[in-house]
Amino acid sequence: MSRRDMVAGATAAAALTTLPSGARAGSAAADKPVMAKVGLTVNGQRRELELDIRTSLLDAAREHLHLTGSKKGCDHGQCGACTMIVDGRRINACLTLAVMHQGSEITTIEGLGQPDNLHPMQAAFIKHDGYQCGYCTPGQICSGVAVLAEIKAGIPSHVTADLNAPTEVSEAEIRERMSGNICRCGAYSNIVEAMTEVAGRQA
Amino acid sequence: MKFDTPAGQNPIDQLKVVGKPTERIDGKYKTTGTAAYAYERHDVVPNQAYGYVLGAGISKGRVRAIHVEDAKRAPGVLAVVTTLETPRLERGMMNTAYLFGGDTVQHYHQAIAVVVAETFEQARAAAFLVTVDYAAEAGKFDLAVEAKGAPPVPSDSGEGSGGDGEERVGDFEGAFAQAPVTLDETYSTADESHAMMEPHATVAAWDGDKLTLWTSNQMIAWGHGSIAKILGIPKENVRIDSPYVGGGFGGKLFVRADAVLAALGAKAAGRPVKVALTRPLIANNTTHRPATIQRVRIGATKDGTITAIAHESTSGNLPDGDPETAVSQTKLLYAGANRLTAMKLAHLDLPEGNAMRAPGEAPGLMVLEVAMDEMAEKLGLDPVAFRIRNDTQVDPQAPERPFSHRDLVGCLRLGADTFGWAKRNPRPGQVRDGQWLVGIGMAAAFRNNMVLKSGARVRLDGSGTVTVETDMTDIGTGSYTIIAQTAAEMMGLPLDKIVVRLGDSDFPVSSGSGGQFGANSSTAGVYAACVKLREAVAQRLGINSADAVFADGEVRAGNRAVPLGEAAAQGALSAEDTIEFGDLSKKQQQSTFGAHFVEVGVDADTAEIRVRRMLAVCAAGRILNPKSARSQVIGGMTMGTGAALMEELAVDTKRGFFANHDLAGYEVPVHADIPHQEVIFLDEVDPMSSPMKAKGVGELGICGVGAAVANAVYNATGIRVRDYPLTLDKFLERMPDAA
Numbered sequence: 001m002s003r004r005d006m007v008a009g010a011t012a013a014a015a016l017t018t019l020p021s022g023a024r025a026g027s028a029a030a031d032k033p034v035m036a037k038v039g040l041t042v043n044g045q046r047r048e049l050e051l052d053i054r055t056s057l058l059d060a061a062r063e064h065l066h067l068t069g070s071k072k073g074c075d076h077g078q079c080g081a082c083t084m085i086v087d088g089r090r091i092n093a094c095l096t097l098a099v100m101h102q103g104s105e106i107t108t109i110e111g112l113g114q115p116d117n118l119h120p121m122q123a124a125f126i127k128h129d130g131y132q133c134g135y136c137t138p139g140q141i142c143s144g145v146a147v148l149a150e151i152k153a154g155i156p157s158h159v160t161a162d163l164n165a166p167t168e169v170s171e172a173e174i175r176e177r178m179s180g181n182i183c184r185c186g187a188y189s190n191i192v193e194a195m196t197e198v199a200g201r202q203a
Numbered sequence: 204m205k206f207d208t209p210a211g212q213n214p215i216d217q218l219k220v221v222g223k224p225t226e227r228i229d230g231k232y233k234t235t236g237t238a239a240y241a242y243e244r245h246d247v248v249p250n251q252a253y254g255y256v257l258g259a260g261i262s263k264g265r266v267r268a269i270h271v272e273d274a275k276r277a278p279g280v281l282a283v284v285t286t287l288e289t290p291r292l293e294r295g296m297m298n299t300a301y302l303f304g305g306d307t308v309q310h311y312h313q314a315i316a317v318v319v320a321e322t323f324e325q326a327r328a329a330a331f332l333v334t335v336d337y338a339a340e341a342g343k344f345d346l347a348v349e350a351k352g353a354p355p356v357p358s359d360s361g362e363g364s365g366g367d368g369e370e371r372v373g374d375f376e377g378a379f380a381q382a383p384v385t386l387d388e389t390y391s392t393a394d395e396s397h398a399m400m401e402p403h404a405t406v407a408a409w410d411g412d413k414l415t416l417w418t419s420n421q422m423i424a425w426g427h428g429s430i431a432k433i434l435g436i437p438k439e440n441v442r443i444d445s446p447y448v449g450g451g452f453g454g455k456l457f458v459r460a461d462a463v464l465a466a467l468g469a470k471a472a473g474r475p476v477k478v479a480l481t482r483p484l485i486a487n488n489t490t491h492r493p494a495t496i497q498r499v500r501i502g503a504t505k506d507g508t509i510t511a512i513a514h515e516s517t518s519g520n521l522p523d524g525d526p527e528t529a530v531s532q533t534k535l536l537y538a539g540a541n542r543l544t545a546m547k548l549a550h551l552d553l554p555e556g557n558a559m560r561a562p563g564e565a566p567g568l569m570v571l572e573v574a575m576d577e578m579a580e581k582l583g584l585d586p587v588a589f590r591i592r593n594d595t596q597v598d599p600q601a602p603e604r605p606f607s608h609r610d611l612v613g614c615l616r617l618g619a620d621t622f623g624w625a626k627r628n629p630r631p632g633q634v635r636d637g638q639w640l641v642g643i644g645m646a647a648a649f650r651n652n653m654v655l656k657s658g659a660r661v662r663l664d665g666s667g668t669v670t671v672e673t674d675m676t677d678i679g680t681g682s683y684t685i686i687a688q689t690a691a692e693m694m695g696l697p698l699d700k701i702v703v704r705l706g707d708s709d710f711p712v713s714s715g716s717g718g719q720f721g722a723n724s725s726t727a728g729v730y731a732a733c734v735k736l737r738e739a740v741a742q743r744l745g746i747n748s749a750d751a752v753f754a755d756g757e758v759r760a761g762n763r764a765v766p767l768g769e770a771a772a773q774g775a776l777s778a779e780d781t782i783e784f785g786d787l788s789k790k791q792q793q794s795t796f797g798a799h800f801v802e803v804g805v806d807a808d809t810a811e812i813r814v815r816r817m818l819a820v821c822a823a824g825r826i827l828n829p830k831s832a833r834s835q836v837i838g839g840m841t842m843g844t845g846a847a848l849m850e851e852l853a854v855d856t857k858r859g860f861f862a863n864h865d866l867a868g869y870e871v872p873v874h875a876d877i878p879h880q881e882v883i884f885l886d887e888v889d890p891m892s893s894p895m896k897a898k899g900v901g902e903l904g905i906c907g908v909g910a911a912v913a914n915a916v917y918n919a920t921g922i923r924v925r926d927y928p929l930t931l932d933k934f935l936e937r938m939p940d941a942a
Binding site for chain 2: 031032033052054055059062063066067068069070071072073074075076078079081108109110112113114115116118122123125126127129131132133134135136137138141171174175176178179180181182183184185186187188189190191192
């Protein structure tokens with residue numbers, strides 16, 4: 001996201017909070033939602049939406065585009081189930097408004113692969129049983145794909161010992177970087193194996 | 204099919220498909236985001252509106268008034284339903300607190316209103332325009348205070364543990380007084396939240412007086428009957444559909460407010476409504492595993508033979524609620540002639556305590572297995588050897604009752620060998636690896652095996668495909684896959700010729716998912732239905748069913764070999780049956796066993812605890828799918844590690860609620876907390892359990908693992924903390940190198 005987008009988004013949010021609210025909530029109740037047009041490229045397809053500006057990127061996908069692969073586990077950026085890859089970086093889609101993403105390139109789990117055309121990470125999750133109930137799984141997989149790209153790009157993490165040496169894929173790096181994606185079923189051990197295998201194949 | 208004699212040889216024993224580490228058949232949907240969970244069922248009914256639930260802002264008292272005028276005028280709002288205009292609704296199965304209706308507030312965040320609007324954003328905004336007047340009352344919120352004088356009460360967790368308020372064998376007090384070596388310690392475990400990743404969610408649609416709920420529920424038949432009772436409508440008018448459940452762990456055993464308020468909201472709005480509980484509502488609005496205070500006394504001879512054992516647990520709950528059955532395993536795990544167990548229940552006005560993964564055994568073993576570690580040290584015995592010395596092959600309370608199959612000793616020995624237990628330094632605080640104090644601990648795992656009646660319908664079509672329908676649920680347990688494996692084995696088909704449809708109340712009633720009874724019970728139901736289908740196939744083909752062999756997609760008898768699909772060439776063949784269990788489980792005790800081994804490092808300066816290695820060895824009858832069963836066990840090990848090290852719903856004892864009610868405040872294990880986990884299954888069968896010869900494994904993994912972590916922490920530091928979770932603040936002052 002560019003700095004200008006950030007300012008535009010912040011302005012929209014500020015405008016929302018300064019809408020006249022009247023002496024009591026009575027007049028606020030009569031206010032119509034503020035709508036805005038936003039154009040996104042989702043899984044390679046250009047999508048034009050007109051949205052209530054309070055709509056999160058996650059709800060834009062789930063409720064408006066009916067792309068329900070990205071999950072809502074907390075709506076607070078605490079669980080990672082909503083992880084999408086936006087302009088090459090993974091983000092919690094519940095913590096960002098859709099209108100802040102004019103022109104963004106967005107990849108959701110549906111864009112990585114389909115049941116008969118699996119992405120290597122999806123196939124590795126199946127092979128290593130890196131999921132159980134399946135609810136955190138799309139977020140884990142999107143995060144997993146992005147994490148390997150981050151390591152490849154030399155972006156360090158908290159456990160990276162030497163900032164001057166090339167970052168290597170290790171179990172410690174995977175565990176650290178994946179820790180924003182909670183799996184309550186407890187498939188972590190298997191997810192690390194799946195990611196390690198994909199990383200090995202990529203190298 | 205009645206199962207009342209031990210299973211003999213049957214087609215499952217071929218193990219061509221069953222018993223193989225098969226990838227899940229639902230995997231390609233779950234990993235691509237195409238498995239649709241309750242809130243995502245855009246396909247099932249058009250024109251869905253959004254409901255937003257409001258929870259009470261007090262912990263006890265009455266709602267005097269709810270001001271909804273502003274909310275009703277807000278843009279997009281279709282309806283507001285409040286608890287004051289709704290008579291108090293009946294409770295469903297296993298509900299302690301009321302879900303909705305009336306002016307009484309029993310606990311914080313009890314649902315008091317739902318706002319329905321065209322969009323989620325509008326419903327949420329309007330909900331914040333609702334104001335409420337309360338008449339708050341004082342409540343009881345502090346277990347430590349209320350535990351004093353709490354009476355013993357009988358209980359059944361409904362999930363395989365329970366008993367009388369107090370149970371005695373022999374003369375515990377006398378034997379304990381005479382024992383040369385004794386232990387008497389008190390421990391506490393915290394309130395815990397299921398914190399499943401998918402919030403409770405429901406889409407509700409009325410068609411005249413008929414209601415359909417697309418929801419997230421572990422027990423379809425219970426939910427089906429319960430929602431009818433709660434809403435006061437005939438059961439025949441309700442359908443529940445729950446093909447994917449994003450985690451349950453006991454939190455979705457029953458109908459909750461999402462389903463009730465979606466139904467009421469849909470009625471009021473005159474169109475379909477979907478409701479998800481917001482994450483901050485879940486900890487206080489729904490159920491949790493109650494905190495416990497547990498006292499254990501063990502008396503033994505100098506050679507380590509237990510002569511007296513007592514385990515007493517006190518927990519709290521709302522009126523009509525049950526105690527946590529934390530002493531159940533102590534009735535069966537170790538020998539000893541003189542015994543006492545007791546469950547005491549204090550009245551608390553906190554949210555409802557109810558079943559969470561291995562209710563009873565999970566918190567009970569966190570305590571008993573630490574006490575056993577402490578006792579072994581007092582005796583100067585190796586903890587593994589101490590447990591082996593006190594093994595029993597019969598129910599210690601009823602010695603005429605043997606275990607159907609029990610190889611706890613095998614688990615302990617194999618685990619010790621595999622983990623390198625012999626290298627453990629029995630003196631705590633001696634091993635150092637750089638900044639880390641390193642320790643190893645172990646604990647026994649134990650969980651009863653329950654069997655529940657379970658039905659299924661199977662249909663063979665002309666293409667040779669068999670479709671299985673049952674209201675069984677897959678909550679991450681692997682039900683889809685093991686049911687497909689069972690049908691494939693029985694009908695001699697490859698897995699890709701089996702279609703499995705689950706979670707619909709229109710399907711035959713199954714065991715459902717809970718209490719680790721689902722896998723064995725539901726596949727036994729599918730077995731029974733397949734036995735009938737085999738007979739129907741043989742009859743259609745004019746073959747004596749006793750001679751028919753079902754293999755490689757064919758039915759063979761003598762020189763004749765017919766493709767299975769031909770039996771359905773003139774029309775599909777259908778069969779339905781229910782497995783019903785006789786008294787085998789009463790004559791012999793059916794339980795599952797295991798041994799946990801854990802290595803931890805404790806930072807010498809900060810007392811930060813890191814788990815370094817974990818191993819579980821499990822004995823649970825035939826393992827239907829070692830891949831998904833292993834996942835169940837590592838999942839239990841992960842959740843149990845959370846219980847040991849971090850999970851605690853923090854009680855605000857003044858205002859009476861769980862203060863850390865979201866996933867930032869209520870900490871569960873994340874990737875960085877969990878190392879590589881090993882699981883070994885003993886190769887065994889239990890013909891007393893079912894024709895599948897399998898037992899439950901979904902909860903065994905959480906049983907005992909917390910104690911193994913705690914024992915490892917003690918071995919690393921020499922500090923014994925008896926108050927879970929073992930957070931670093933409880934160690935810091937006492938750390939070996941600290942001043």
